[in-house]
Amino acid sequence: MPTPLIELTDVHVTHKTRSGTPLSRDRVHALTAADLTLAPAETLGVVGESGCGKSTLAKVLVGVQRPTTGTVSFEGSDLWTMSPAARRTEIGTRTGMIFQDPSTALNRRLPIRQILRDPLDVHRRGTPRDREARVRELMSLVGLPKALADGLPGQLSGGQRQRVAIARALALEPDLVIADEPTSALDVSVRAQILNLLLDLKERLGLALVFVSHDIQTVRRMSDRVITMYLGRIVEEAPAAAIPDRARHPYTRALFSATPGLLDPIDPIPLSGPVPSATRPPSGCPFRTRCWKADEMCAEVMPGVETAGAGHRFRCHHPVAEGQSSHELATQAAATARTPRERP
Numbered sequence: 001m002p003t004p005l006i007e008l009t010d011v012h013v014t015h016k017t018r019s020g021t022p023l024s025r026d027r028v029h030a031l032t033a034a035d036l037t038l039a040p041a042e043t044l045g046v047v048g049e050s051g052c053g054k055s056t057l058a059k060v061l062v063g064v065q066r067p068t069t070g071t072v073s074f075e076g077s078d079l080w081t082m083s084p085a086a087r088r089t090e091i092g093t094r095t096g097m098i099f100q101d102p103s104t105a106l107n108r109r110l111p112i113r114q115i116l117r118d119p120l121d122v123h124r125r126g127t128p129r130d131r132e133a134r135v136r137e138l139m140s141l142v143g144l145p146k147a148l149a150d151g152l153p154g155q156l157s158g159g160q161r162q163r164v165a166i167a168r169a170l171a172l173e174p175d176l177v178i179a180d181e182p183t184s185a186l187d188v189s190v191r192a193q194i195l196n197l198l199l200d201l202k203e204r205l206g207l208a209l210v211f212v213s214h215d216i217q218t219v220r221r222m223s224d225r226v227i228t229m230y231l232g233r234i235v236e237e238a239p240a241a242a243i244p245d246r247a248r249h250p251y252t253r254a255l256f257s258a259t260p261g262l263l264d265p266i267d268p269i270p271l272s273g274p275v276p277s278a279t280r281p282p283s284g285c286p287f288r289t290r291c292w293k294a295d296e297m298c299a300e301v302m303p304g305v306e307t308a309g310a311g312h313r314f315r316c317h318h319p320v321a322e323g324q325s326s327h328e329l330a331t332q333a334a335a336t337a338r339t340p341r342e343r344p
């Protein structure tokens with residue numbers, strides 16, 4: 001097997017709680033026991049409700065979030081045992097990040113030309129003339145007219161600003177780009193253009209892409225592989241083609257069951273209650289407090305990793321049977337909700 005571009009092994013990220021007293025031992029479990037590999041030129045989609053750890057995972061992958069424990073390897077080298085200078089070079093030149101809101105991600109006082117030149121200057125790429133040429137090349141790569149080079153971000157439309165952010169992320173020819181909700185701050189009318197641009201660039205440049213989004217329909221369309229996160233844990237990892245029908249984790253099925261355009265008719269699987277606090281996650285399976293299948297075992301034992309085929313893994317004691325329709329699952333879940341029982 002070729003060396004993965006990135007490999008996470010048993011990565012945990014915890015934060016001190018904001019409200020905790022200095023002596024409080026409470027911790028937010030933002031990412032728990034994450035094992036993941038990403039191959040060169042692969043597109044990985046990340047889905048999950050708000051607060052499930054998607055952005056934390058993205059930041060770990062681009063080396064801006066240090067794991068509390070566990071290892072992050074970039075092409076086989078442990079990122080966090082390198083010297084800070086080596087890590088900065090590795091991260092700064094081989095990975096790029098595109099954020100949700102281009103209005104806040106770009107320096108409002110700098111002209112576009114300078115925003116795109118900055119990474120080239122910092123990493124001393126070529127001569128000043130080479131850098132100017134690269135800025136022009138980047139603008140053309142993302143479809144920005146040359147005339148905008150001297151404009152400020154505030155003079156551009158939201159879609160144009162996101163194109164600048166994409167060009168900046170590509171400036172140093174990275175191998176990996178992470179797009180964290182890259183279209184959610186944009187008008188619906190320009191979202192498809194930006195997504196198509198990302199797909200096109202990924203193909204042309206052979207990039208690995210990690211695509212984080214609430215919009216699971218889009219994640220499925222963009223990705224080779226999809227991971228589902230719940231309360232800081234990766235609960236399922238599946239080829240995009242297996243989603244939604246062959247997903248085995250009840251949470252993945254529930255997430256996708258509510259997505260317009262995937263199933264006809266839509267048959268949302270009802271889940272009880274909100275996502276629990278990441279400070280005090282439930283014992284056993286983190287999803288069990290909302291799961292219609294949960295029993296005592298789920299309350300006591302964290303499910304191990306099960307395999308459901310090539311590249312398909314999940315953690316669940318009572319997985320959805322292969323071929324079970326969303327309608328069947330929605331009916332089961334609704335029946336459980338109608339006959340309230342003491343959840344374990």
Ligand SMILES: Nc1ncnc2c1ncn2[C@@H]1O[C@H](COP(=O)(O)OP(=O)(O)OP(=O)(O)O)[C@@H](O)[C@H]1O
Pocket residue numbers: 015016017018028029030048049050051052053054055056057278
């Ligand atoms: N610096 C921090 N300090 C304390 N808690 C944090 C910090 N960063 C993240 N968290 C918490 O960690 C958990 C995971 O957050 P994260 O931003 O990774 O989730 P997310 O799935 O990306 O959410 P969203 O979709 O809303 O962006 C949340 O409970 C969040 O409040």
